[in-house]
Amino acid sequence: GSAKIIEEFEKEIAATGLTEEVKVVKTGCFGLCALGPVVIVYPEGSFYSRVKPEDVKEIVDEHLLKGRIVKRLLYTETVVEDKIKSLDETDFYKKQKRVALRNCGVIDPEDINEYIAYDGYMALGKVLTEMTPEDVIETLKVSGLRGRGGAGFPTWLKWNFAKAQPPGQKYVCCNADEGDPGAFMDRSVLEGDPHSVLEAMAIAGYTIGASQGYIYVRAEYPIAVKRLEIALNQAREMGFLGKNIFETGFDFDIDIRLGAGAFVCGEETALMTSIEGHRGEPRPRPPFPAVKGLFGKPSILNNVETWANIPQIILNGPEWFASMGTEKSKGTKVFALGGKIHNTGLVEVPMGTTLREIVEEIGGGCPNGKKFKAAQTGGPSGGCIPASLIDTEIDYDNLLAIGSMMGSGGLIVMDEDNCMVDIAKFFLEFTVDESCGKCTPCRIGTKRLYEMLDRITRGEGKMEDLDKMEELCYYIKENALCGLGQTAPNPVLSTLKYFRDEYEAHVKEKR
Ligand code: SF4
Numbered sequence: 001g002s003a004k005i006i007e008e009f010e011k012e013i014a015a016t017g018l019t020e021e022v023k024v025v026k027t028g029c030f031g032l033c034a035l036g037p038v039v040i041v042y043p044e045g046s047f048y049s050r051v052k053p054e055d056v057k058e059i060v061d062e063h064l065l066k067g068r069i070v071k072r073l074l075y076t077e078t079v080v081e082d083k084i085k086s087l088d089e090t091d092f093y094k095k096q097k098r099v100a101l102r103n104c105g106v107i108d109p110e111d112i113n114e115y116i117a118y119d120g121y122m123a124l125g126k127v128l129t130e131m132t133p134e135d136v137i138e139t140l141k142v143s144g145l146r147g148r149g150g151a152g153f154p155t156w157l158k159w160n161f162a163k164a165q166p167p168g169q170k171y172v173c174c175n176a177d178e179g180d181p182g183a184f185m186d187r188s189v190l191e192g193d194p195h196s197v198l199e200a201m202a203i204a205g206y207t208i209g210a211s212q213g214y215i216y217v218r219a220e221y222p223i224a225v226k227r228l229e230i231a232l233n234q235a236r237e238m239g240f241l242g243k244n245i246f247e248t249g250f251d252f253d254i255d256i257r258l259g260a261g262a263f264v265c266g267e268e269t270a271l272m273t274s275i276e277g278h279r280g281e282p283r284p285r286p287p288f289p290a291v292k293g294l295f296g297k298p299s300i301l302n303n304v305e306t307w308a309n310i311p312q313i314i315l316n317g318p319e320w321f322a323s324m325g326t327e328k329s330k331g332t333k334v335f336a337l338g339g340k341i342h343n344t345g346l347v348e349v350p351m352g353t354t355l356r357e358i359v360e361e362i363g364g365g366c367p368n369g370k371k372f373k374a375a376q377t378g379g380p381s382g383g384c385i386p387a388s389l390i391d392t393e394i395d396y397d398n399l400l401a402i403g404s405m406m407g408s409g410g411l412i413v414m415d416e417d418n419c420m421v422d423i424a425k426f427f428l429e430f431t432v433d434e435s436c437g438k439c440t441p442c443r444i445g446t447k448r449l450y451e452m453l454d455r456i457t458r459g460e461g462k463m464e465d466l467d468k469m470e471e472l473c474y475y476i477k478e479n480a481l482c483g484l485g486q487t488a489p490n491p492v493l494s495t496l497k498y499f500r501d502e503y504e505a506h507v508k509e510k511r
Contacts, residue, residue, distance in 0.1 A: 001053070002026075002037045008056035009039075013064070022064055025114075028192015030105025032092055033345035035075060040105075047087055049075040091361055092343050097324060099332045100148075100308040101348045104192030109227050112234035115195040121240050123311035124199050127206055128248045133163055136207040136314075143318035144330030145310070149175055149266075149303030150381065150407050150483070152329070152396040155310075158300050161290035162208040165298035170210035172201050172252075173294060173301040175271055176217035176224070179263040180379025181430060183410035185334040186304035188346050190217065190224035193308065194231035198254060200310035202241060205252040208300060213254035216271050220261060228256055263380075263434035267482045268301045269293075270436070281438045282482035303408060305334055325351030329395035339376075339412035340366045349394075356390045359413055370415035374498070378407025380427040380434075381487035383494030384420060403494040405487065420499040421506055424491045425453045431488040442485030445476040449492060461507045470496055 009024045030038055035049035039059065046069050048059065055073055062068045071079060077090040087093050098104075107114035115121070127136055140156035147153045162170060174197055178186040190197065201213045217225055232254060235241040243251045257275050264270045265280040272294040274280035293299025309331060313321045322330045329351040335358065338344050342364030349358060359365065359372055366372050374384045377394075383404035385392065392398050396406050414423060432450045437443045452469050455461045473489035473496075480486045496503060 004053045005037055005039065005051055005056060008053045009060070012056055012060040016060060016065060018060075018064055025108045026110070027106060028104040028109050029188045029346060031096075031101065031188075031346040031348075032075075032343060034343050038075075038105075044069065045086065046070075046084070047075045047078055048073040091364065092345075092347075095353065095357055095362055096348050097332050097350050098348050099312055099321075099324075100189060100196075100305045100334050101192070101346065102312065103196065104188055104346075107193065109192055109194055110230050112195060112231065112238060115193070119315060120195050120311075121199055121235075121238075123314035124202050124240060125246060126314055127203050128246050128250055131314075133207040133209070136203065137163065139313060139318045140310075141318075143313045143321040144325070144328075145306065145313060145321065146329065146396060147302055148305035148309075148333065148406075148408065150378070150405065152406060155302065155306060158290055158302075159204060159207055161288070162210075162298045162300045165291060167209055169212075169295075169297045170208055171294040171297055171299040172204045172208070172210045172213040173268075173272065173275070173299055174201060174213065174215040174217075174307055175266060175268065175301050175303040176215055176221075177259040177266045177271060178218065178221075178304070178408060179261075179266050179434075180381075180408055180410045181427075182338040182412045183336045183379055183408055185336050185346060185409045187221050187224055189304045189308045189334075190221065191227055194224075194228045195235065196311055197228075197304055197307040198231055198235050198241065200307040201254055202245065202252045203310060203314065204300060204302075206250055208298070210299075211251045211253070213252065214257055214275050214294070215254060216257045216259055216265070216275055218261065219258040225256065225258065232256070262436070263430075264436045264482070264484050267484060270482070271301065272299065279436075281436050282484075284481060305409070326393060326395045326398075328397055333394070333406065333409060335377075335409045335411040337363050337411050337413070340370065340415040340418070341413040342367055351395045352393045354391050354393050355385060358394070358411065359390065363413065366413065366415040370417065372413065373416050373418055374414045374420065374423075376404075376412040376414070376423065376427070376491065377410065378405040378487075378490070379410040380430045381405060381483065381490055382407045382410070383490045384414070384423060384498065385494075386498040388498075403497055404490065419457075420495045420502050421453065421457055424495040425450070425457055427491040428453060428488065431484065435484065435488075439479075439481040439485065441476045441479035442481070442488065445472060445480070446485065446488050448472060449476070449489065453492065456503060456506045459506065459509050461503075463504070463507050465507070466496065466500070466503055 039048040145155045269283040270280045289299045334348045432446045
């Protein structure tokens with residue numbers, strides 16, 4: 001409903017003659033999706049939530065003309081007795097640290113000047129004029145940045161492999177093919193702050209010796225695609241992309257490629273195959289993309305959130321970034337909080353924040369007084385974390401240790417009413433559907449696994465099926481060609497581990 005609200009504001013502001021003094025800025029998402037549409041009036045920073053088109057006249061007449069805040073529309077958490085708190089003091093925002101999302105909801109993503117006003121392209125300037133490629137690699141190494149797309153591979157190491165290849169054509173790729181059910185982190189960054197990704201890709205181009213980048217983005221994200229196109233054109237006009245950037249002799253440009261909705265194209269070799277114009281199927285590794293990637297040339301691929309962190313690391317220094325997070329997982333992580341939770345939305349917290357803090361404090365717990373039962377992290381590749389592990393500090397290694405994974409950052413909350421066997425079946429159905437069919441363990445194995453789960457949920461399962469399912473899960477994990485198949489059994493394995501009683505109850509029901 002935001003478009004109508006913007007239209008109303010523009011109409012009312014024109015009618016009251018405030019066009020010179022008041023500017024309506026369309027931003028990206030501010031994170032608190034449960035309370036949208038959101039309108040923030042500056043300089044006060046009044047945070048109006050669940051605004052409807054019919055509320056606009058009152059905001060203009062009262063707030064803009066008379067300077068009186070419309071209390072009935074304020075986000076209730078910001079009002080304490082008669083005082084108005086800042087957003088940073090509210091439960092939703094006070095434990096958050098916005099690094100990748102720093103500009104989302106703040107700047108107009110279609111105006112490069114707003115990005116520049118928030119230090120945009122300063123990091124690229126610094127890299128090109130003050131740093132060698134080795135300095136950039138060292139900075140990333142000290143920062144401890146790991147890939148935010150799933151596996152958590154150290155970013156500096158990936159770049160270093162590509163940099164070490166002989167000079168010649170190399171490529172820098174951005175994975176914006178966010179396909180996990182319930183995940184919208186990358187979409188929000190692209191819609192709210194596209195220049196941060198372009199700037200970081202140019203930094204990578206300079207570091208590894210590449211002159212061409214590609215952004216592979218889902219066609220289902222039309223606003224993100226439109227804003228990326230606008231950003232690319234503006235960056236070229238301003239000289240931040242193209243030939244001889246900052247008159248340093250460095251050339252770098254970026255093209256967009258649209259993904260057609262295949263989940264497997266989020267896997268790096270499948271994504272590159274798809275950019276090349278072929279059917280998006282993974283390729284065996286080695287050779288790794290840093291050696292032989294896109295069009296057979298050394299290539300690096302990072303996801304949107306990883307890119308969005310990089311200009312800040314360059315500007316604020318690697319020690320600043322490394323001061324956040326845990327020993328082996330530095331910085332922050334963005335999560336798309338969804339499912340049975342009050343405050344659905346996008347949150348960014350330092351690594352090491354506990355699941356309890358995210359679910360109960362930031363998320364506000366489960367609605368209708370229901371008990372928290374589990375959270376699924378990592379989308380269909382992840383696992384279900386039970387309530388007994390709610391005090392787990394979220395980082396790459398802790399999640400792996402309890403049978404889940406960070407994935408790209410989907411976090412779906414389940415309450416006491418959810419059947420965990422159904423949840424496992426839902427995610428598995430998704431991966432069966434999305435399997436590209438290239439290798440047998442995934443193509444046939446996930447299908448057989450799904451059929452067993454289906455029999456169990458229909459009350460036709462047998463107790464020995466549970467052990468068979470477990471065995472099949474490990475077989476698929478060990479033998480599938482790519483990450484999709486290797487992680488597809490995770491929801492089944494984690495629910496079998498933590499909620500076996502629910503599987504047994506389904507089997508017993510039959511008798
Ligand atoms: Fe395709 Fe699945 Fe094999 Fe990956 S694991 S190559 S998605 S069939």
